[in-house]
Amino acid sequence: MSALQEQFVTEARELIRQANDDLIALERDGISRERVDRTFRAFHTLKGSAGVVGLPAMSIVMHAAEDLLAAVRRGELGASVDTIDQALACLDLVARWVDEFEHGGSLAAQADEDGRTMVERLRSFLPRQTESHARRPQSAGTEAQLPEWASALIAAERDTLASRLASHPSAAIAISYEPIAGCFFNGDDPLQSMRQLPDLLAFRIEPREAFSSLADLDPYACNLRLQAISAGGLDEVRRIFRLVPDQVRIAAIPAQALSAGVSAISDGKGTLIVKVIEAQVELLRIPNRKDDLAGCVGAAARSATNALRYGDYSRLTERVEQAKALALSQHDAAPLLVALEQALLAINGAQTLEAAEGVDRANLSPDEAIQRPAQRLLRVSEAKIEALVNLAGELVIAKNALAHSAKRVEEELAERGIIDSIRRDHQAIDRLVLELHGMILQLRLVPTGQVLQSFPRLVRDISRQLGKKVELVTRGEGTEADKTIVDRLFEPLVHLVRNAVDHGIESPGERLAGGKPETATVSIEASRIGDRFLIRVADDGRGIDPGVIRRKASEKRVMPPEELATLSDEQVVELIFAPGFSTTSEVSDISGRGIGMDVVRSTIEQIGGRVSLQSRTGIGTSVQIDLPATIAMSRIMVVETGGQLFGISMDAVSETVRVTPDRISQIKNNNGFLFRDRVVPIVALAELMNLPPRPEDSAVAKLLVVMEAAGKIAALEIDAIHDRLDVVLKPMQGLLAGARGYAGTTLLGTGQVLLVLDIKELLP
Amino acid sequence: MTVRRSDDGTLLLEGVCPIEDAEVLLQLLQTGPAVALDWTKCRQMHTAVLQVILASGMIPQGLCGDALVRQWLAPKLPLRADG
Numbered sequence: 130m131s132a133l134q135e136q137f138v139t140e141a142r143e144l145i146r147q148a149n150d151d152l153i154a155l156e157r158d159g160i161s162r163e164r165v166d167r168t169f170r171a172f173h174t175l176k177g178s179a180g181v182v183g184l185p186a187m188s189i190v191m192h193a194a195e196d197l198l199a200a201v202r203r204g205e206l207g208a209s210v211d212t213i214d215q216a217l218a219c220l221d222l223v224a225r226w227v228d229e230f231e232h233g234g235s236l237a238a239q240a241d242e243d244g245r246t247m248v249e250r251l252r253s254f255l256p257r258q259t260e261s262h263a264r265r266p267q268s269a270g271t272e273a274q275l276p277e278w279a280s281a282l283i284a285a286e287r288d289t290l291a292s293r294l295a296s297h298p299s300a301a302i303a304i305s306y307e308p309i310a311g312c313f314f315n316g317d318d319p320l321q322s323m324r325q326l327p328d329l330l331a332f333r334i335e336p337r338e339a340f341s342s343l344a345d346l347d348p349y350a351c352n353l354r355l356q357a358i359s360a361g362g363l364d365e366v367r368r369i370f371r372l373v374p375d376q377v378r379i380a381a382i383p384a385q386a387l388s389a390g391v392s393a394i395s396d397g398k399g400t401l402i403v404k405v406i407e408a409q410v411e412l413l414r415i416p417n418r419k420d421d422l423a424g425c426v427g428a429a430a431r432s433a434t435n436a437l438r439y440g441d442y443s444r445l446t447e448r449v450e451q452a453k454a455l456a457l458s459q460h461d462a463a464p465l466l467v468a469l470e471q472a473l474l475a476i477n478g479a480q481t482l483e484a485a486e487g488v489d490r491a492n493l494s495p496d497e498a499i500q501r502p503a504q505r506l507l508r509v510s511e512a513k514i515e516a517l518v519n520l521a522g523e524l525v526i527a528k529n530a531l532a533h534s535a536k537r538v539e540e541e542l543a544e545r546g547i548i549d550s551i552r553r554d555h556q557a558i559d560r561l562v563l564e565l566h567g568m569i570l571q572l573r574l575v576p577t578g579q580v581l582q583s584f585p586r587l588v589r590d591i592s593r594q595l596g597k598k599v600e601l602v603t604r605g606e607g608t609e610a611d612k613t614i615v616d617r618l619f620e621p622l623v624h625l626v627r628n629a630v631d632h633g634i635e636s637p638g639e640r641l642a643g644g645k646p647e648t649a650t651v652s653i654e655a656s657r658i659g660d661r662f663l664i665r666v667a668d669d670g671r672g673i674d675p676g677v678i679r680r681k682a683s684e685k686r687v688m689p690p691e692e693l694a695t696l697s698d699e700q701v702v703e704l705i706f707a708p709g710f711s712t713t714s715e716v717s718d719i720s721g722r723g724i725g726m727d728v729v730r731s732t733i734e735q736i737g738g739r740v741s742l743q744s745r746t747g748i749g750t751s752v753q754i755d756l757p758a759t760i761a762m763s764r765i766m767v768v769e770t771g772g773q774l775f776g777i778s779m780d781a782v783s784e785t786v787r788v789t790p791d792r793i794s795q796i797k798n799n800n801g802f803l804f805r806d807r808v809v810p811i812v813a814l815a816e817l818m819n820l821p822p823r824p825e826d827s828a829v830a831k832l833l834v835v836m837e838a839a840g841k842i843a844a845l846e847i848d849a850i851h852d853r854l855d856v857v858l859k860p861m862q863g864l865l866a867g868a869r870g871y872a873g874t875t876l877l878g879t880g881q882v883l884l885v886l887d888i889k890e891l892l893p
Numbered sequence: 894m895t896v897r898r899s900d901d902g903t904l905l906l907e908g909v910c911p912i913e914d915a916e917v918l919l920q921l922l923q924t925g926p927a928v929a930l931d932w933t934k935c936r937q938m939h940t941a942v943l944q945v946i947l948a949s950g951m952i953p954q955g956l957c958g959d960a961l962v963r964q965w966l967a968p969k970l971p972l973r974a975d976g
Contacts, residue, residue, distance in 0.1 A: 313912055313941050320940040324961050332965040340948035343922055348915035348945050445968075470956060475968035 134234070137182045139508075141227045144171045145220050146582050152220075153585045156213040157600075160201065166375040168216075169198045173372070174315065175223065186236060186244035187226055193251040194219045199374070205256045210593075215254055217586070222247055279303040279380040282356050283387065286331035288442070288476070290358065290387070293330050301330055301387055302366045304357045305378045307337060310350040317373065319355050325369050327361030358382070403476055405436035410469050413462045426456045426465055433469055445472045511612070514572050521562075521569045526876045528562045529854055531555055533878030563855065570611065570759045577655040577664070578606030580619050584626060588651060591630045598637050598648040599630055605655035610662040610758045617736050618664065618754070621729040625666040625752050626651060628726070633670030633750050643747065645669070662758040667751035673744040675701045685710065702744050706730040763858050765885055767851035767877070768834065770813075771820025774851065776885035778872065781838045785850060787830040802833075802844070809835060813846040817870075817891060823848060838889045845891075858885055895935075896921070896942075902928035903954075906935035906942070915941035922949050932957045 148171040151164050158164075176191035194216060200206040222243060229236050275283075282303050283290065304326070308319045323332060334355050340346065359366055363381055370377040409429040430453035437446040452468030535551045542548060581603045592599040634640075634649040641647055654665045675698040683690055687707050696704075704710060708727040730740045738756035765776040786804070793802050793811065800811040811833060815822045833844040858873035872887040896914040899905050904921055906914070922945070930946065932938075933955040943962065946953065952970055957963040 308940075318912070318940050320938070320943060320961060329965070332961070333969070334943070334947075334966055336947065343919065343949055346919060346945070346948050348919045348941055349912075351940065351944065353940065353944055353947075467955060471968040474964050 134182055134230075137178050138227055138231045141175060141178060141223070144175050145224050145227070147171050148175075148220055149217065149586050150582065152213050152216050153589055155201075155208040156210065156589075160208050162202070165198060165202045169195065169202065169375050170309070172198060173375075177372070182230070184226065184230065184236060186240045187223055190219060190223065190244045190247050190251075193248040197251050197254055200255055202375075206254065212254060215251055219247055219251060275303075275382065275386055276378065276380050278305050278356075278378065279382060282331070282333075282358065283382065286333065286358060288440075289331045300360075300384045301382045302359045302361065302363055303380045303382050304355075304359065304366060304370070306355045306357075306370065306373070306376060308351045308353065308355075308373065308376050310352065312351045312373075312376070313349050319351065319353065322369055322373075323355055323357055326357055326359045327365055328359055329357060330360055331358040332356070402436045402440045402442075403473060406433050406469055406473055406476075409433045410466065410473070413466050413469070422460055422462060423457055426453055426462055429462075429469070430456075430465060433472070437472065440476070442472070442476065445475055448472070509572075514569075514612075517569050518573065521566045524562050525566055525855065526878070528555075528558055529856070530878035530880075531558065532852075573612045574609040574759070575612045575615050576606060577608045577610065577615060577618075580615050580622065581606055581653055581655075584622070584653060587623065587626060588630060591627060592634075595631065596636065597630065597634050599634055600648050600650050601626075602650055602652040603654070604652065608655040608657050608662065610657075610756065614662065614736050614738075614756055614758070617732065618756075621732050621754070622653065622664070622666065624726075624729050626653070629666060629668040629670065629750065633668040633672075635671050639671075657758055660758050662756045664754040664756070665751060666754075667749060669749040672746040672748055672750055673702050673705065673742075674746050678702060678704055681710070682707075699743075703742055705742070706740065763872075763885070764853065764855055765875075766834070766853050767883065768814070768845075768847040769849040769851060770847045771815040771818065771822070773818070773820060774877070774881070774883055775814065775818070776854075776856070776875065776883045777834065777836070777845070778885065778888060779853065781836045781888040782834055783837050783842075784835045786833050786835060786844075788833055789830045790828075793831070804835060804844070807842065809842055809844050811844045811846055812891070815846075815848075836888055836892070838892060841892045843892045856883075856885075898925060899931075904928075904930045906930070906932045906938065906953075908934065908936055910935055910938040910942045912939040912941045915939065915945050918942060919945050922951075929954050931955065932959070932962075934958050938962065 148168050151168040151171070155161075155164050155168065172191050172195050176188050176195060179185075179187035179191060197206070197212065197216060201208055201212065206212055226236055226240060229240075282305065306319060306322065308317060312319065323329075326332075332355075334353055337352050337354050340352065363379070366379055370379065409432050413425065413429050430449055433449050434446045437443075437449060449465070449468050449472060452465045455464040456462050532555060535548075535555050538551055539548050584603065585601055588599055588601040629651050634651070635643065635645075637647045640649065649669055651666070651668045654667070656663050656665075678701050679693065682688065682693055682701070682704050687693070687704060687710060693701075705726045706729070708725075710725065710727065733740050733754055733756065736756060738754055740752065740754050742750065742752045744750040764779040766779055766782055767774055767776055769775075788802055793800050795801075796808060796810070801808050802811060803809075811831075813822060814820075831846050832848065832850065833846055834850075835842070835844045854875075854877075856875040858875055870887055870890045872885045875883050875885060877883050895908045895910045896904065896906050896917050898921055902925065904918065906918075930949075930951050930953040932946075932953040935958045937959050943966070953967075957967050
């Protein structure tokens with residue numbers, strides 16, 4: 130796939146997602162011009178890029194969808210559920226095509242047929258063509274019917290128009306073009322569009338909002354309004370702006386409106402002024418007048434300003450006077466010459482910039498006024514970041530190897546100075562490597578918003594299917610976490626949200642009867658607390674009935690009845706995470722897709738997280754997921770048993786002790802000892818790993834590592850303790866991928882592979 | 894280069910100035926003393942370049958080589974005060 134095609138796939142997906150969001154927002158909040166425009170632009174860009182990569186079926190479908198949105202924009206079609214459904218279905222089809230294109234570089238043979246069907250469906254929603262034509266601006270009759278901005282433009286450009294109209298026929302077209310901030314990135318050059326306008330009568334350009342200081346200026350965010358009056362044909366003007374219909378306003382100005390607006394200055398007057406100034410320019414151009422420069426400049430300026438005053442060109446008069454002062458102080462006629470030439474152009478061209486300032490600002494709709502500046506991001510392929518993360522990991526290992534060498538030097542060399550300097554250098558490298566590794570992990574942080582994007586659509590579709598009214602609230606989309614974690618979060622979240630809408634939320638009737646608002650709320654909230662990343666999915670539905678769970682649990686024999694009876698209501702509710710447990714009697718189409726809450730829990734635990742649940746009958750349910758925000762360095766302890774080395778996460782180690790055999794007693798079938806008033810069972814690591822046990826020696830104290838994990842405590846019996854290391858754990862891969870009991874592997878400084886134990890799995 | 898700083902510190906726009914020149918010009922304006930801007934040799938400029946000029950408040954020297962800018966926009970700029 131070429132770079133262009135890859136870019137198409139990435140951008141198309143982004144646009145589809147954005148259009149999805151906007152369509153749902155339109156349905157929910159009603160039509161806002163900004164939203165409709167943005168949706169239109171997304172469809173429009175999709176159409177254009179489909180053309181670039183050669184997908185005609187997609188272009189045609191997007192074109193039909195554009196027509197639909199244009200009708201919505203013109204107010205001929207409401208953003209009804211059906212309309213939105215059609216637009217969403219169209220996006221689904223296109224999303225499927227983009228996937229196909231990514232895999233095969235082309236579309237399946239079926240695509241043309243699918244496309245045609247979709248086009249017909251979309252067309253069937255369009256209002257009659259005749260209606261849409263009736264609203265076009267050709268019908269605008271007199272100035273009174275002109276849009277306000279067009280009248281303001283004519284007023285501002287009156288002088289220019291007056292001098293031009295003599296040689297031009299009556300009617301004209303007013304254009305107001307407000308390119309979106311990101312237009313340059315779409316390859317638009319607004320000036321270039323203006324250059325193409327036939328028979329310009331007036332042209333002005335101004336900032337939409339005051340420019341920020343140069344230090345803060347974003348050169349690639351367009352902040353301009355370009356307005357023009359053209360004597361060309363309406364069709365020609367439309368053709369020029371056909372790609373940016375949402376950013377341009379076009380109005381036909383009838384002849385009488387134009388002449389009424391510009392009657393202030395007669396043609397004769399304008400021509401006279403031009404002639405006078407032209408004469409001054411010629412005069413000033415005569416060389417070798419150094420001796421009498423002051424007189425010459427003074428005379429020319431005087432004649433010119435008189436002429437300009439006669440024509441009420443006060444601004445130009447002022448400028449010529451300034452130029453005269455400048456020319457006199459510099460003993461050079463050039464500034465005046467430039468000012469006069471510009472004055473000539475101005476009389477033939479346009480009026481002062483400030484004339485209409487403040488007029489158009491009032492016409493800005495609030496939506497336009499809050500145009501967000503384009504966000505500038507750097508796109509880096511995931512593979513590159515991954516390579517960087519791996520390299521940083523290797524560097525950590527190399528650093529550990531250095532520690533190993535340093536230790537050997539220390540043992541074998543008595544030279545104090547060298548040992549100290551190596552130790553110092555090692556400490557510096559140690560610190561830098563850890564910092565570097567931390568920064569690189571930061572690169573992998575992505576906002577949670579990425580994973581939450583598809584949920585509005587999901588909730589909409591499910592709730593429609595079930596006939597429920599649900600509003601989705603998302604908060605903390607900007608919260609960042611490691612990409613792996615955010616990506617892995619998607620499936621569990623989908624399941625939790627489906628469950629909430631399907632099982633948690635009551636039908637509208639039930640809710641009203643229960644005194645609740647008809648529309649239920651499901652919220653997904655992301656936040657960061659220290660290095661933990663928390664996600665909460667909550668609903669205000671019926672909650673989970675502990676009685677029902679208790680009954681189901683005993684029916685399904687999830688645990689012995691006597692044990693079940695001892696559980697509190699809170700503990701019973703948590704049973705829905707137990708393997709094979711499902712609270713609905715029939716597997717519904719929505720949430721029963723073969724994964725249950727137990728899969729949610731295990732998926733989250735695989736990425737180092739925890740799931741907990743609170744529920745109150747009749748009030749609602751809330752599930753909290755607690756995850757590490759980054760895949761951090763793990764600090765491990767290297768231990769030896771049966772001649773082999775293993776790693777143990779330091780998180781789990783609470784203490785290391787030597788215990789003489791007389792303190793160890795037999796409890797049931799296990800050895801145990803009393804440690805800080807608690808009986809701690811002893812597990813021999815050699816036995817767990819099927820390694821030859823050390824011969825029993827009652828005289829030697831046993832070396833024990835006391836560990837706590839998942840609420841359990843145990844002491845691991847080992848032969849020796851080696852180093853403590855900071856390592857990057859690599860997940861078990863290849864043949865070992867399915868092996869239980871291991872958290873991962875890492876390389877030791879000696880080059881040896883170290884297996885790191887998953888203590889939680891090993892503890893009895 | 895279609896945009897550069899000449900030996901005497903004047904910023905020169907020459908030929909067809911593409912969108913990329915907007916950033917270069919902005920950097921030149923941000924980093925050095927803005928002595929003068931000469932656009933007489935600029936045959937055509939991208940909107941983004943014009944926007945930087947407008948935002949800078951600088952009044953370029955002489956008649957702009959870009960016909961559209963020369964005819965319609967330059968006359969609306971205030972006069973250069975520094976010669």
